[in-house]
Amino acid sequence: MNSSFSAPGIPPGGPHRPRPRRTARSLTAVAAVAAVALGGAYAAGLGPFEGDTGPDPGAVAEARAFLADWAAGRLPQAAARTTGPDRAEQVLASFTTGLDIGAPRLTAGKPEETGDGTLTVPFTAKMPVTGLGTWTYTSELPLREQKDGAWKVDWTLSLVHPRLTGTEKFRLEREETAPVEVTGRDGETLSAATHPSLAPVLDRLAQGADGGPRGAVRLVDRETGEVLRTEATFGGKDTDADDGPVRTTLHAGWQSAAERALGKADGKNAALVALRIDDGEILAVANAPASGFNRAVSGTYAPGSTWKIVTSTALLLKGAVAPDDVVDCPRYLTVGKRFQNVETSEHPGATFRKDFTESCNTAFISLRGKLGDGELGEVAEKYFGVGQTWHVGVPSYDGSVPVPRDATEKAASMIGQGRVQANPLIMASVTATAVSGTFHQPSLVAGTEDTTGTTPLPPEVVTRLRALMRATVTEGTARVLAGLPGDIGAKTGTAEVSDDQENNGWMVAHRGNVAVACVVEEGVTGGGSAGPVIRSLLSAVPEN
Known part of the structure; x- marks a missing residue:
């Protein structure tokens, strides 16, 4: 099965006037930079720039903003930053x-002045090709100053990829693979017919943990289709049918309940994972929509206030x-930019317990000085394995x-924003x-390699975290789970x-030996969107 990308060439840019050298006074402005990440764009300061030489900060900011818009799928906004927005x-x-x-x-890489009144910003592109893997390459953005003094990306096909031209394009080729039987932990057969949202997971499992579907991105002649290069x-690796079915840790009952629960997401993109606490075995992976991207396992999102579990751990450890x-x-609370709480709520004189249960952003941000920049x-x-390499089976x-680049980004990271990414x-x-x-x-399959190395949390920290999460259900933002059987603890996130x-x-929760996490894209609040999903799931499965 082949698919291709095609776009006709465009005429080269016309003459331009040289960019005048900026004076020290003109360089005192601090340009805003949008961080490039799936699931959100975050504004942070670029400057200050010093002296009267070096790249114009306005040009660099425009390049980074273009990359941020492109990465986030805001294509009209990205295009508007170019000299050829329609094309x-x-x-x-x-x-x-x-x-x-x-x-x-x-x-983005280090900007370079070309000496002809333009500026070039190199960048590395990591393009996830659905169901296959990541295509990584480098390119560069040319920027040209306009008559009004503003900078724009000088549009050309080659900035998307250096080999994309008016005569050459790319084509995606996939190899068809034979289906392989996949079973759950109790031996029951799992298929996309019985569990639709497992489709992207089953496709990868069928090829083996170290394999995967085969395919290629080819450079081809636009007219003849001749392959010019790969x-x-x-x-x-090929999967031998004689090896028998692929046995997973998934539980058919939990998987079915998870898929039904995502119906509470009101048609929005959403994902859910349930796993065993004592050994990490995954019981359910559900995605909505059911086909396509496995956002539950491979998605990149800002985790919002669910991340306050990690922030609280760091504070309690110290x-x-x-x-x-x-x-x-x-x-x-203003730290370079104004931060606020959901629905601009406030709790004067609150305890840290109250801050956690009501998910107070400003309180957590006010504690940023208690932690080192990279802490x-x-x-x-060290404790949660985040950022280490996991071998899940898919x-x-x-x-x-990442270590925050400035005070504003550090404040954002305290509440699971900025460049903090999870799923x-x-x-x-x-x-x-x-x-x-x-x-x-x-893990999704038995026998996966484990190269992680972590340190157990002190018991007193665990006791306090459990108490904080339980209080969030009984008296805080996760009250949607109150009344369900079992000693449930939870944390919401926006x-x-x-x-x-x-x-x-967002919402995360635990009950018995199971931990659950759910994200609902554009769900507005965690309690109002992810909360009903998790309540539906926990209502449909055994307490233990």
Whole structure:
């Protein structure tokens, strides 16, 4: 099966006037930079720039903003930043659709002045090709100053990929693979017919943990279709039918309940993972829509306030705060930008326990000075395994907690925003680790390699985390789960995406030996969107 990307060439840009050298005074402005990540764009300061030489900060900011918009799928906005907005929007959309590319990860490099009044910003593109793998390449953005002094990306096909031209295009080729039987933990057969949202998982499991479907991205002649070169190949080992079915850790009952529960997401894109706390074995992986991208395991989202479980762990490990300490929760707090609580709520004189149960952003941000700049990421990796390489049995995204680039980004990371990235698999694992004290690498099949190395949490920290999560159900933002049988603990989350999109809604929960995490894209609030999904799931499965 082949699919292709095609866009006609465009005429080269016309003459331009040289960019005048900026004076020191003109360089005092601080440009905003949009971070490039799936699931949201985040504004942070670029500057300050010093001296009267070096790249114009406005040009660099425009390049980064273009990459951020492209990565986030805001193609009209990205195109508007170019000298050819109509053609740019058409090409970017065709490139993504024609090659089955999901959410790109675009990383800007060091800008270079070309000496002819233009500026070049190189970037690395990591393009996830649905069901195959990631196509990685480098390209560069040319920027040209306009007559009004603003900078724009000088549109050309080659900025999308250096080999994309008016005479050459890319074509995606997939190899058909024979179906292989996949069974659950009790031996029952699992299929896309009986469990539709498992389709992207079963496709990968059928090829083996170290294999995968085969395919390639080819560069071809636009007129003849002749293959000129192979840009990327994807593939794995053949599966021998005589080896028998692929046995998984999935539980048919939990999987069915998870898929029904996603019906509570009201047709929005959503994903859910349920796993065993004591060994990390995955009981259910559900995605809505059912076909296509496995957002539950491979998605990249800002986890929002569910991340406060990790932030609280870091603070409790240092003795920087105790549940009964007063940590005021004002309506707003400014750290480079204004942060606020959901629905601009406030809780004067609140304790840290109250801040956790009501998910107070401003209170958590006010404690940022208690942690070193890289400490949140260190705790996430050391105790929760986040950012280490996981061998789940299918391709997975294992999280990222970069060191903040400035005070604003550090404030955002305290509440699971900025460049902190996770998905339901990661957050279900985080929940399991928090309430048990021990990280277990999640797994979908038995015998997966485990190269992670973590340290158990101190028992007193685990006790406090469990109490905080239980209180969130009995008296906080996870009250939607109150009344269900069992000693349930939970944490809600609301994650900003962009100015023109509603927030993503999150909830994590645990009961008995199971931890669950759910995200609902544009769900507005965690309690209002992910909450009903998890309540439906826990209502339909045994308490233990």
